[in-house]
Amino acid sequence: MYWNSELETIDRKSLQELQLARLNRALEAASRTSYYKKFFEDAGVDVSKVKxxxxxxxxxxxVKNDLRLSYPDGMVAVPKRDIVRMHASSGTTGKSTVIYYTxxxxxxxxGIVARGIVATGTTADDVFQNMMGYGLFTGGLGLHYGAEKVGCFVIPASSGNTLKQIQFFQDFGTTVIHITPSYSLHLVEVIREQGIDPHSLTLKKAYLGAEPYSEATxxxxxxxxxxxxxxxYGLSEMNGPGVAFECIHKNGMHLWEDFYIAEIIDPVTGxxxxxxxxxELVLTHINREAMPVIRYRTRDLTRFIPGPCPCGRTHRRIERIKGRTDDMMILGGVNVFPSQIETVLMNTPEVGNNYQLILERVSNLDKLHIRVELNSSMFHGDLKELDALRKKIGEQLRALITINPRIELLxxxxxxxxxxxxxxxIDNRKI
Amino acid sequence: MPHQVSVFSENKPGKIERITGALAKKSINIRAITISDSGDYGIIKLLLDKPEEGAECLKEEGIAATLKEIVAIRIKDRPGGLFDAASLLRQNSINVEDAYGFMIHSHEDAVFVFQVQNAKTTEKLLADSGFTVITDKELYLL
Incomplete structure (x- = not known):
């Protein structure tokens, strides 16, 4: 089932022709903006030579900092009256980055969000409860309009207010949710606390996004x-969610290449x-009038999955995001991604759904302190069992990260x- | 078969207060309490007058609690009172994994509560050798 069969199954040659035409249009638009005009001049490149x-x-x-430097509107390529919406990142580490849309x-x-939704088999018969934050964050509104386009019954629940979310599941017969993986793990515990068997609900599907997570999760x-x-997968710089989405085969996310030119680069050499x-995934947005963004370093680590997908879509698939280049922890000289540790923890049934990694430096040595909650249903009242559990987790992690983590059961x-x-x-290391 | 309630607890101030508070609210009486710890965390073992209800009310509070089979015998409160039972267990290679004892107000008898691999056969062995094995109902009402 396709939303736009013509574009989703377009042959690669036609796709590349479309990409080039759109790229030239995007470059031309970008060079009209105050920020990119100077940016290209400083770099000594003439974008009209891109053939x-x-x-x-x-x-x-x-890079992200370019978007901050262009604040508030240095990358806008259309008159203000043509803009109908903006979104912005939280800006916890500096000025907000603002994205504009006509x-x-x-x-x-x-339209591309609708492609992703339909690729998972969702139809107008579904009740879609959108549990991502609405507002400046793109997660909520991004899926909202796509689901409406498909014709779903959309519940704009936003995040939080957990008891009401569960009430809505029951009262409206929610079949599809959009949620962060971490919140879904908290939510399921609250559902159980309410005496409800999660399997008894009408839910059929979840769209998980906005944070990296492991296959075990x-x-x-x-x-x-x-x-x-x-x-x-998505990021506000590239619109928001919907940049890439899994189909029913759940083997990588189709990245919509008529909207984005994707490159995978070595994060060190570029x-x-x-x-x-x-x-590192690098994306060029070639289908946004208000704000073209050229060769944006997403800092997300992934790879292209070789070969065609049985679903028939010709757009290449990216693997689940392993982490962000800036999430990488260097522990005693070894590169470790939180997702690798998460894989071990979530494959351990005795461990609950929530965890915390605390990094410390004690007498010049990196120490990793892992705090995990015990899964109540796996507790048998035996102290030896708990000590053995800690040992088991420790050994599995040591094989992965070489240093000996301290595991605290909570x-x-x-x-x-x-x-x-x-x-x-939580990185408490003073460098 | 009597049961105690075993509770997973972090080794921090306020943990016993939280557990006992939840039990008090439900008017559940504690007959005996013992704690074994392992550094950051430990297990609090509670002998309650209503163990099933107690475990349930702790779980409702989000506390990791479980019912654990135990063996309880009545012994004389005098020197050597426990020795006879311990000898019998040793002769039958039964390992006591965890134990505690308490006195009954009359000061004539004491109760020895312990955990073993196979509680049922241990109970039978003790009963057959003339020890007074305490049933669940008796234990909870002591």
């Missing part, structure tokens, strides 16, 4: 709710990597529950 897709590699990267941009965005969410969980190798519910994006890593 093939390969020429894109001659252009400089745009009416056409919003409609196009909703997906398995856990699927088992706990008795549903299918699909990966969704050079493109051969197909199938893991590196009572269920003692870590702060996540209502949106979870804060799992």
């Amino acid at each position: 093939t897709l390969e020429h894109l590699q001659d252009l400089p990267f745009t 009416r056409h941009d919003l409609d196009e965005w909703a 997906r398995d856990r969410i699927q088992d706990l709710y008795g549903i299918q969980a699909y990966n969704s 050079k493109q990597l051969p197909d199938g190798e893991e590196g 009572e269920p519910g003692s870590l702060p529950p996540s209502m949106g994006k979870a804060q799992r890593v």
Whole structure:
């Protein structure tokens, strides 16, 4: 089932022609903006010389800081009266980054979100409860308009207010939810506390996004709710959610290449990597009038999955995001991603759904302190069993990260529950 | 078969207060309490007059609690009172994993409560050898 079969199954050659035409249009628009005009001049590049897709590699990267420097509107390529919406990042580490959309941009965005939703088998018969934050954050509104386009019954529940969410599941027969993985794990505990069997609910699917998570966490969410969980990828710089979405085969996310030119680069050298190798995803938005963004370094690590997908879509698939380049922890000289530790923890049934990683430096040595909650239903009242559990987790992690973590078992519910994006890593190291 | 309630607890101030508070609210009486700890955390073992209800009310509070089978025998409160029972267990290679004892107000008898691998056969062995095994109902009403 396709939303737009013509574009979703377009042959690669026609897709590349479309990409080049759109790229030239985006570059032309970008060079009209005050920020990119100077940016290209400073880099000594003439964008009118980009005649093939390969020429894109001659252009400089745009990074997060460029968006901050262009604040508030240095990258806007259309008159203000044509803009109908903005979104902005929280700006916890500096000025907000603001993204602009024309009416056409919003409609196009909703279109690719609709593609993703339909690719998972969702139809107008579904009741879609959107549990991502509405407002400046793109997560809520992004899926909202796509689901409406598909014709779903949309409940704009936003995040938090957990008891009301559960009430809505029951009263409106919700079949599809959009939620962060960490909040879904908290929610399922509250459902149980209410004496409700999560499997008895009408839920069929979850769209998980907005934070990196492991395959083990997906398995856990699927088992706990008795549903299918699909990966969704997006970032506000590229509109928001919907940039890439899993189809029913759940083997990587189709990245809509008629909207984005995707490259995988070595994060250190900036050079493109051969197909199938893991590196940093770089995206060029070639289908947004209000704000073109060229070669944006997402800081997300992934790779292209080689070969075609049985669903027939010709847009390449990216693997689940392993982490962000800035999430990488260097522990005693070894590179570790929180998602690797999460895989071990979530594959351990005795461990609950919430965890925290605390990094410390004690006499010049990196120490990792892992705080996990005990899963109540796996507690048998035996102290030896708990000590053996800690040892088991410790040994599995030592094989992965070489240093010996301290594992602290906590009572269920003692870590702060996540209502949106979870804060799992606390780095107390003074460098 | 009598049961105690075993509770997982972090080794921090206020933990016993939280558990006992939840039990008090439900008018559940504690007959005996013992704690084994392992550094950051430990297990609090509670002998309650209503163990099933107690475990349930703790779980409702979000506390990790579970019912654990125990063996309880009545012994004389005098020197060597426990020795006879301990000898019998040793002769039959039964390992006591965890134990505690308490006196009954009359000061004539004491109660020895312990955990073993196979509670049923241990109970039978003790009863067959003339020990007074305390049933669940008796234990909770002591």
